[in-house]
Structures are given as structure tokens and as C-alpha cells.
Amino acid sequence: MRTAVHSVVAAGTILLAVTGTAAAKSGGMPQLDFHSFTPQLVWLAIAFLALYLIMSRLAVPAIADTLAKRQAKIQGDLDAAEKANEETRALVASYEKSLADSRESARGVTRQQGEADAGIASAQLGQLQDRLAAQIADAEKRIAKQRDEVMAGLEQMAKEIAQGAYAKLAGQPADAGQLDAKVSAAAKGGNR
Numbered sequence: 001m002r003t004a005v006h007s008v009v010a011a012g013t014i015l016l017a018v019t020g021t022a023a024a025k026s027g028g029m030p031q032l033d034f035h036s037f038t039p040q041l042v043w044l045a046i047a048f049l050a051l052y053l054i055m056s057r058l059a060v061p062a063i064a065d066t067l068a069k070r071q072a073k074i075q076g077d078l079d080a081a082e083k084a085n086e087e088t089r090a091l092v093a094s095y096e097k098s099l100a101d102s103r104e105s106a107r108g109v110t111r112q113q114g115e116a117d118a119g120i121a122s123a124q125l126g127q128l129q130d131r132l133a134a135q136i137a138d139a140e141k142r143i144a145k146q147r148d149e150v151m152a153g154l155e156q157m158a159k160e161i162a163q164g165a166y167a168k169l170a171g172q173p174a175d176a177g178q179l180d181a182k183v184s185a186a187a188k189g190g191n192r
Contacts, residue, residue, distance in 0.1 A: 155187045 030036055162183050166174035 151187065155184060158187060159183045 031040065159180050162179055163174050163176065166179060
């Protein structure tokens, strides 16, 4: 490329030298000298052809190559960005699916755990009810036994009081068998 630029500079210098000598001879502007129009047009055509060849062979392909590389890089960057965008969308979709699956799984585990806990609580409640029923039955037996003992004690006490009262009122001791039978009958009649 530098050689092409050097060639253009050399051609321009030669052109200036030729036109400069013509201008010095005529004393006016060489572009307006009608006698030198033909050589000027020939040199213009030669200079144009030389610049055209230099530009078409060196500068334009270099510029086109640079533009092609730039376009390829831009297209590569756009493709990479699109690919990254698609991967990001896929990852987001995968994350959202995983999150939904996790939530559903957590709901299922919570439901199963709730059912298991309800079953355990029901079993423990049943055991507690059985234990309480057994304790209530034992307590009722103890109460019935204590009531019977108290009633027997009361009956015995009533017999003793009745004998003492009869002895004081009648002045003589009562027939123990007969008095015991009447007190027992009275106690049984009061238990109803």
C-alpha cells in the first residue's frame, strides 16, 4: 500500500513539474492555455487511470476486507448474544420448572406429613382415651370399694349407736341379732 502511495506522489510531482514549466513559459495560468489542453487531458487521463488502478487494486480491497471483517465480527457478536439469550431463556424456564416442581413436591410432602401426623395424633388420642378409660374404670372401682367400705363402716356404726340408744332407752341390752337385722334392712333400703 505504501508503494502505491509513493507512486501516486511521484506521479503528482511529475505532473506539477511539467505543468509548472509550461506555466513559466506562457506567463499565465497553464490550465487556460488552449494550446496545452490536449497534453493536460492526456495527463489527466493517465493520472486518473493510475489513481483508479491504485484504488481498485489496493485501497478498495483493503477497505472491503476491513468492512467484511467488521461485519463478520458484528454478526458473530450478534449470533453469540442471541445464543446467550436463548441459553438464558432456557435456564430461566428450567429454573421456573424446577421451582414449580419443588413447590409441588413441598406441598406433597407437607400433605403426606400432615396425614402422617394426623394418623399419629389419632393413634395417640386413641391410646390416651384407652388409658383414661382404664384409669376412670380403676377410679370407679376404687370409689365403689371405698363407698362399700364406708357404708359397711356406717352400718357397723349405726348398729353400735342403735344398741347404745336401745340400751339407754329400754334400760336393758338389745337382742344383737334382731337389732343388727333391722339396721341392715334400714341401711339397704337407704342405699337404693
